[in-house]
Amino acid sequence: MAVNKPVSDNARKGAVKKRSQVKAKPGGATAWTKRSKKSGEFIAVKKPAKKSKAAKKFEGVRVEKKAGKKKARSGGRR
Template identity: 50%
Template sequence: MAVNRPIGDSARRGAVKKRTQLENPLTKTSTTRDKKDGQFMAVKKSAVKYNGVRRKT
């Protein structure tokens, strides 16, 4: 049976709503964008996607 983790374990509950992520076709890495003004925020060094961030297609 599944059990919720203890409070204070730094685990995210739900999605990050103020950001979206998309894949850079040249480098195959994930990039986050601010949803309000559309500016790019961060780029991952590996090909792994961000957890809990909405994906833009």
């Protein structure tokens, strides 16, 4: 996990390992959900503030990439 020394520095040294985050829409508002890479279970949800529509990301936690659609190549003649 990330190292948070020295105590009075108030800064993280390095990324948070063994964690990832996913964007989700629980209840219609965009939120970030933190997930354990080892077990796959969801750990925490960061919901948006009352007035905003989107939540802020977890600091130092990598974002999971979505499985994207493959682009179809055109098989036409040249």
